[in-house]
Amino acid sequence: MEKRISPWFWIPTLYFAQGIPYFIVNNISVMMFTKMGVPNGDMAMFTSLLYLPWMIKPFWSPFVDIFKTKRWWTVVMQIVMTVAFVFTIFSIPTPTAEMLASQSTPISMFYVTLILFVVTAFASATHDIAADGFYMLALKQSDQAAFVGIRSTFYRLSSIFGQGVLVALAGLIENNTNNIPMSWRITMIVTAVIFAVCSLYHTFMLPRPTADTSSLKDEKPTVGAIFMEFGRTFATYFKKSGVWLAIVFMLLYRLPEAFLIKMCMPFLVASKEMGGLGLSTAEVGVVYGTIGVLFLTIGGILGGLFASKLGLKKSLWTMAGCMTLPCLTFVYLAVCQPENLVLTSIAIAIEQFGYGFGFTAYMLYMMYFSEGELKTSHYSICTAFMAMSMLIPGMFAGYIQEALGYVDFFWMVMVCCFATLAVTFFVDRKIDPNYGKK
Numbered sequence: 001m002e003k004r005i006s007p008w009f010w011i012p013t014l015y016f017a018q019g020i021p022y023f024i025v026n027n028i029s030v031m032m033f034t035k036m037g038v039p040n041g042d043m044a045m046f047t048s049l050l051y052l053p054w055m056i057k058p059f060w061s062p063f064v065d066i067f068k069t070k071r072w073w074t075v076v077m078q079i080v081m082t083v084a085f086v087f088t089i090f091s092i093p094t095p096t097a098e099m100l101a102s103q104s105t106p107i108s109m110f111y112v113t114l115i116l117f118v119v120t121a122f123a124s125a126t127h128d129i130a131a132d133g134f135y136m137l138a139l140k141q142s143d144q145a146a147f148v149g150i151r152s153t154f155y156r157l158s159s160i161f162g163q164g165v166l167v168a169l170a171g172l173i174e175n176n177t178n179n180i181p182m183s184w185r186i187t188m189i190v191t192a193v194i195f196a197v198c199s200l201y202h203t204f205m206l207p208r209p210t211a212d213t214s215s216l217k218d219e220k221p222t223v224g225a226i227f228m229e230f231g232r233t234f235a236t237y238f239k240k241s242g243v244w245l246a247i248v249f250m251l252l253y254r255l256p257e258a259f260l261i262k263m264c265m266p267f268l269v270a271s272k273e274m275g276g277l278g279l280s281t282a283e284v285g286v287v288y289g290t291i292g293v294l295f296l297t298i299g300g301i302l303g304g305l306f307a308s309k310l311g312l313k314k315s316l317w318t319m320a321g322c323m324t325l326p327c328l329t330f331v332y333l334a335v336c337q338p339e340n341l342v343l344t345s346i347a348i349a350i351e352q353f354g355y356g357f358g359f360t361a362y363m364l365y366m367m368y369f370s371e372g373e374l375k376t377s378h379y380s381i382c383t384a385f386m387a388m389s390m391l392i393p394g395m396f397a398g399y400i401q402e403a404l405g406y407v408d409f410f411w412m413v414m415v416c417c418f419a420t421l422a423v424t425f426f427v428d429r430k431i432d433p434n435y436g437k438k
Contacts, residue, residue, distance in 0.1 A: 138206075
């Protein structure tokens with residue numbers, strides 16, 4: 001008989017744990033490599049490549065259904081990530097003071113760390129697939145709707161913890177010891193301990209729903225059957241009406257933010273002489289990792305309410321505007337280089353609120369385009385294009401910034417806003433006016 005465990009005992013911790021590795025790999029790595037003296041070009045290139053597992057996860061997501069249970073995949077991936085975090089502690093090198101000061105630390109010093117981040121990224125992407133599937137299997141439909149806000153809230157809290165608390169902790173240790181490598185080693189120790197506790201907790205506290213079984217039951221999977229289903233999924237996706245316009249929209253709607261997000265933290269900590277704001281690591285943890293994430297979350301919540309009232313079509317242009325115009329705040333910060341931390345916080349809050357509000361349209365459009373047969377698989381393919389939209393611009397953002405400087409780089413980001421508006425214009429004509437309304 002299935003043992004009943006209240007969702008309150010595992011949903012908050014599961015989605016808090018789901019967010020930590022994502023933000024460690026894709027966001028905290030940016031700050032760590034920057035503070036460790038890696039040039040912006042190499043930093044942006046290699047940290048952008050860490051998006052790859054999320055981009056290609058549709059290719060292996062069916063295996064999570066075919067082999068073992070969702071609970072098994074969830075727990076095992078958490079254990080794998082815990083081990084990777086532990087090894088990361090010992091992999092962080094110690095660049096010389098000259099390398100740190102001149103931002104000339106070679107990325108080759110971090111190859112072992114990068115390999116461990118890649119392992120963490122693949123495990124995290126697989127964990128996302130399993131945990132989201134487990135959520136649907138372990139809860140009744142009424143409970144799924146009731147707890148969707150709880151899971152989103154704790155995922156956002158993990159973002160504040162990862163980009164805010166952990167970065168602030170690294171900054172505090174750096175200020176007290178003047179030892180940057182040690183500050184990140186201690187931060188990774190804290191991360192590994194917290195994640196180990198989460199993994200141990202979920203090993204015993206995740207329920208064991210009877211519906212959580214391999215999709216093949218007792219049958220043996222055949223290579224032919226697996227590849228046939230793969231082929232059908234992709235064939236039906238690329239036969240959808242307007243598929244190429246949809247792909248262009250998914251790749252270009254977030255183009256300004258894709259460039260901006262890689263250079264935001266390096267800009268905040270760069271010295272005034274280098275065109276940055278000269279903030280400490282701890283200040284970035286508060287300003288960007290806490291205040292910024294808070295307003296990103298508020299923007300997302302209000303964007304969802306706005307879209308549900310007007311529908312996707314009527315809200316699309318407003319959201320596209322919110323996605324683009326707040327990028328001007330970084331032009332202001334780069335040109336004026338304000339000393340006042342409050343002004344910097346307000347500027348970042350405005351930009352992050354606009355991104356959170358405008359991103360709602362992007363998520364709704366992916367759901368809209370995925371409607372029909374194989375909706376779940378097609379949405380997974382859409383998320384692959386979403387990851388690609390961040391990976392490709394991010395790879396080159398650092399090299400472009402090094403060539404242009406921060407002021408001209410942020411003006412270039414503003415020019416990229418025209419790409420967002422152009423794809424919005426063409427997509428707007430194809431959307432069902434009633435989609436997304438309550």
